[in-house]
Amino acid sequence: MSYLRIWLASARYSIVRTLMFRFDFFLWAMVELFWMSVNLLLVTVIYDHTASVAGWSKYEMILLVGTAMLIQRYVMGFFWSNLFEMSRNIRSGTFDFFLAQPGNPLFMVATRKLDPDGLCNSFVALGVVIYAAHRLGLHPGAADLAAYGLMILCGIIIHFSVLVMSASLTFWTTGGDSIVTSYFSLFEFSRLPRAAFKGAANVIFVWLLPVVVVSNAPASTLLHGFQPSYAVWLFAVALAWLAVAIFVFNRGLRRYASASS
Amino acid sequence: MLTFLNKYRHAFLVGLQSNIVYRWNFLIRAFFSLFQLVVVFILWGAVFSGTDRVGGFDLPSTITYFVTLIVLQFFIGAFNEDYQISEEIRNGLINQFLLKPVNYFAYRFSIFTSARLVSGTLMLVPLLILLPLYKSQLALPPFEAWRILLALPAMALAALIQFSIAYCFGMLTFWFLEIQGFVILSMAVEALLGGQMFPLDLMPQRLLRIAELLPFYYQMYFPAAIFTGRIDYARATSGLVIQAGWALALLALTQLLWSRGLRRHTAVGG
Incomplete structure (x- = not known):
C-alpha cells in the first residue's frame, strides 16, 4: 500500500x-510518433x-505491429x-541515493519517474490496434479482451526484465548503457510474425529469447481467439525472465561498492 | 595551398586515431548492423515466400541492396558527429578555432573522412568472414562501367550531405540545450526517405518523384541504387545534378548556422 503511495507521488512529480x-x-x-x-x-x-507475409494479411500485420508498439x-x-x-547512476555513484531510501531498491529505481510522452503515444498504438481489428471485422468477447490485456502485461514484465538485466550489467562492466540501447534492436524482431522465423533464427528468437512470443501471443489471441498453449508459454516466460532479472539485480547489488568521493 | 592541406592532414590523422577512442562505439554499431541484417533476411525472406518479384526485383537483389547499404553506412554515414560537435560547442572547445587560422568545418570534415575510411574498411572484415553464409543470396547487376563511374562521385557527395546534416544538428547547440530529440526525430525521417527501411523504388511512383527532390534520397539510397542496378543511366545522371545542388545548399547552410551561432556564442573561461 505504501508502495502505491510512493508510486503515485512519483507520477505526480513527473507530470509537474x-x-x-x-x-x-x-x-x-x-519522435515516437514518427x-x-x-x-x-x-x-x-x-x-x-x-x-x-508468412500467412499474415495486411491488417493482421498492422495488428501485430500495433501490439508490439503498445507494449513498447x-x-x-x-x-x-x-x-x-x-x-x-551505478557508474557515477549516485545510485547510493536509491539504497538510502526505505524501500525495495529495485522498486525505488524503476518507478522514480514516468514519461508522459510515451504514455500518450500508447493511446496512438491502441488506436492502431483497434483500427486494424475493425478493418478485420473482429469482435473479440470480454474474455478475449481480458486475455489480451493480461498478455500485454506479461509482455511489459518481459521487456522490463530484459531492461533490468542489461542495466544490471553495469555492476560488472562499464559498457552497460550501450547494452541497454541494444534492447531496441532486439525488439525489432517482435514486429515480425512467428511463422517467418525458420531454422536457427527460430531457435534463437522464438525459443531462447522472448522477443517474438511477446507480441505474437497477444496478437493471435485477438485474431484467432484464446489459445491456452500460447498463454501458458508467455506466462512462464514472463515469470522466468522476471526471476532471473531480480536475481541478477540482487547479485549486482552485492558487488556495488559506490564511487570514491 | 600546401600548408593549407598540411594543416588538415593532421586533423585527418587525428581522425584515424579517433577510431581507437570510439572503438566500443564502432563495435556495437557493427554488431547491430549485422543484427539488422538478420531482421532484413527474416522479413524479406517472408515477403518473398508468397511472390517471386517485389517491384521488379527478386530476393537476392533485394538482399544485395541491404548489404550494400550497410557497407555504405560505414564508409559515408555520419555516426555521432552531431553529438561530438555539440559537445565541443558546449565545452567551449570551439573557442580555440576562433583564434587560430583553422576552419572548424574543414577540421571536422577531415576527421570525419578519415574516421569513415577506417570504419568502412573494418566493417568489410565481418561481412567478408560471414560471406559464405549469405553468398548464395546475393546478386549484382551485370557489370557496366558507368555504374562505378557515377556511383563513386555519388558516394562522395552523399558523404558530404550526411556530414553537413550532422554538422547543422551540432550547430543547433548554439540555440538549444539538448539536440538529442532533434537528432532522433531526423533519424526517423532519414531512415524512411533515405531508403534504410525499404528500397525507395517500392514506394508509389508519385511519392518517389517527391522523394527524389529531397536531400535524404541522396544520402544513402542514391549511391546504393546505382551500385545495385535499381536506377538506370538517365535517372542516375539527372540525380547526380540534384545531389550536387543539395550538397552545395547544405554546405551553405552549415556556414550560415556557424556564423549566426557564433553571434550568440559566449566563450566563457579559457
Missing part, C-alpha cells in the same frame, strides 16, 4: 515536471507488392528512462 518542460514533451512525443509511422509505412509499402510504449512510459539512468 512535464508541464515545466512542455517543448521537451512535445518533441519526444513527436518512428511508429515509419514502421507502419514499411508494412503498407510491403503489402502494396504482396498479399501475404508502456515500457518506455513507465520504466525506460529510470533503467537507462540506473546504469549511469
